[in-house]
Amino acid sequence: MTTSRRKSSSVLLPKISAKAIALAPGLLCLCLLSYPLLKVVSSSFDANYLEVVEKREPKRFPKRTYFSAWLRKRNYRQLSEFIDDRLPFRGLAIQTKQVLAENILGESRFTAVDMGKNGWLYYRLSYGLEETGDGNLIDGERVEYALNNLQYFLQWQTAQRRKVRVMAVPNKHTIYPEYLSKQARDDLEKSQPGRETLYEKFGESQDKRLIDLWDAHESAKKKSPEKLLYFPEDTHHSSWGSIVLMRSLVQSLSSDLWNPKDIKVHGGYGNWGLDLKHILGYAAFESEQELPLFYLERSGVETERILVGDREFSSLAEAADKGLLGDRDSILSFLQNSDGVPLIPGRTLVIRDSFLEVSQQKSLSQYFQSVDYIHAQSKSLSQEFIHQSAKNYDTIIIAVVERNFLSFLETLPRYLNDGNIQGEKPIFQQINGNFELIGKLGEKTKTKIDNGFLEVTSRKAKPFITLKIPQLNAEKSYKLNLSVESPRLDRVDLYYQSDYQLELLGEKFSPARRISLGLKPGENNISFFLQSAGLRSPWKLQFEGGEGTYKIESIEIFELPD
Template identity: 30%
Template sequence: MTRSGNNFGGLVVLVLLCSPILLLPLSLDRNAAFIREAENREPASFPVVQAAGDVLDTQTWDGVSAWLRERVPFRGDLIGLKRWIEVELLNERRLGVVDRGEDGWLFLVDSYGGHWEETNQTVAAALANTDAFLARNAGADSNFRMLIAPDKHAIYPEHLTDDGRRDLALIQEDRDRLRARLSRGDDARIIDLHSAMLLEKSESEHELYFRDDTHQSWYGGAVMARAIVDSLQPGLWEDSSAVPTETIRHPGDLRTLAGLNSYPVRTEQVLVTQRPGVELQEVEFDGRTHGDFSVVEDHPHSWQYPVRSRYESDGQAELIPGRTLILHDSCIGWIARPLIRPYFEDLTFMHYSDATPESLSQALQEYDNIVLEVVERLAPATLIRLLAEPDPDAASLSWGRDNSIPVWSLKDLEPEKLYPADGVEANLADGKIDLTSVAASSAVVFHGLDLSAGHRQVARIQLESPGLGEARIFWSSDAQEMSIDRSSAASIRGGLNEFHLDLTPDEPITKVMFEPGAGAGSYVIKSIEIRQIAD
């Protein structure tokens, strides 16, 4: 007969061995929330296997490993405990991707520029692209402006750690070259925001950057707004127009990235621009027209979405006339939009990741003013990509030409021709699909198409995504299987995405599969339209 003590001990051991599996359902939501809030990204999705050979691909198994690591029970809590030990007991200064500087100042390690030596991110290539772009468009009718938003360490180097100063020194020559080219006073197309920030710092009692965030404060945002407005119409900006409205608790993104969530949240002063005699007429956002910005302000990802506003003046206050496009990153998106917009008659904000060399080329013909803003740490890669010479045969340009013929759209799709993948719930209504997936793949298949072989087809897709990924469209005939060889893809991010993809069928297209590509979650496929490009 076995003693009860042995049974109890065995039961304890069994529970301990099985605890990761038992606790997994309780920790999945906590892990996902930690990744989104503390690591500022989306959880890794399970890799999609498109062909048998993918099972042997190293990248597939790297993806599986990442997916498993993120599902360790209470991963975020364990990381938080580790961070407390590092800060409170060991006084560590480098906390993963964040440096803990003096007086509560936090700095993003990536902002030091070590990645500038990587392929397609070098300063030399970025400056060559910039010079070629400016020369190529010297005769454009549009007023073009570009500015580089300094990273926080460039304005407040006195708060850096010793490690931060060491890392900055390694890339200082490239940084000096970039700043020298993009601060030239003899080119009206270049806005020298770095010098403007340093001048304001020397004269102002306010901090121009959040101590625990990568972004400038509202006071720094006002410096940026003034630089943009006065570059297009000198002397128009009025410092008195940027008025304090409220004080809010602002949990900085670096505070979260560093795992310092248990530390007190700082309060910050909010500024907005108010100009007597200037009145908002309408706002265009997410395909609808509104009378104010309330819908925009309530949307969690509105800073990534295109927003168009129109203002009128009573004649006393001057507005910058014509249509203006500002391509920007989160430096303007989070803070400076409300500070800038009341100075413009007709202004569209758009995240620069939505732009391409081809769309920028078109914008130079359609807008009266174009402003490109990008933060310094991302400037080389962005200038290399966005200021490249446009491809005259790019899908986005071919889509809008006279020889493009509409041949199919989601509005033509009958509900019974829609086939979601396993684990995917899809509802078709009014030419759009609301889609929810609990699986790694969120694919939907459309049957009943009849598109000619031997002709180039271009699809324009509008997609609301829960996170980063790669959207892909597949096409085939009834006799063919879906294959990666008959597909094309585009990188996407959280929020609204619009992109154009080429379809080059060797047989008539009778079915299409669309994979949104950001893993499990909720999507809205707002539209898919296909046009045939005539010879």
């Protein structure tokens, strides 16, 4: 009796465990679906990740909650985004994926970031001369176009006498090429001829008006190689690199103003938000290489007034508390007085980029009697503002980083061309109310001319307009300039016709003959380049974001030089 009971239990046990083992994988998968329950413990981490790394608010619950709104896909799309942003430990998942890719797969390139040697990271889109567009490598045609524009810039610059200075900030890879990966070096080589031509011509044209930071950086690096000029994991300058930039700038404006004793050592180490680490998705902020902090302090100089836009503040901290300092659109102004210490006289305007952020602006302002900083992508930087600036300021400094050089030359002359300068004449122009629309509009698209703008509005679908253009020369290439105000981060597609393609197949507007460019919210000045031979009418401009109002200020088509 006892033996048989033992036997049956010994047979039964393996059976039960075999069944349990067979069930286990599926049930484990099922358990993993309860992952959102981790939200209970992840809230603080998730909020921090969105705010600090992704620098954005979490997506909101759909605004429209009435019944019929839930019959539309849009509400569900918003709901999906709302859910995605609230997944527990989402940031941790992104970082884990990155760690796996780096350490297990040995990945050395992630979209915009190249993993260099010794932990150095490089912003890949800066190898060419611009950071947007199709790929980052420029071609000779664009360089030609930019150089063609250079003459208009020079005409304007000369008209302002010598008060307009351009400060060219080198990219990190130009100063520290030794840490680049082989892949990155190969890419750089491809854009080398174009870059060299442009720098050479630009340098020649500027003569002493160019604040050239290349030599300053090279010599600073040679003199003290241990003092890194850039963060290894960021595109920007370290505090020492900023000091080198400021020294060059000040010395170029007034040779006897700079005093090395103004450079102070903080004694601590910075805790920085490293942009390339952010692009990779990491929430960690400390650089693996601790860099000492330097800053400038001029004795005898006192900041009398600080203005953010029209609002006056007693200190930058006060403006920061009001949340006004991160705003690109506002102009930040400093007015100094001194007890006999010399300052650069008059009013100075600095059209800046991210290499002159608030802390650098404050340090630099100690050398100026009055200095205003405006971001190059500020909404306030209108054509009118620039023309007024020529009258209102004694010195204008345009700071532009190497990677933005091409777009700088493509867009600035347009601002400066006020009609007095003989600019290139578009062969086709629809501007300020002279819009001629032909053919159909997009589904539910409405247009109206309002205050010189063509407003294209759609409630339900992607709005588009078709353009009737003259037959263009089959031997030439063309450029279409579009000035448009977009309601959102978006994309605009230009569909064009070409004899060269197989039109007989009946595809009136085919993705094969489409050029897409990104739009930022607000004003955009963008250029499409068309190389296909035999371009003919009609063309279509379609806004991919869908509903909303797009305000088109102008559409111009230019023939490119041979």
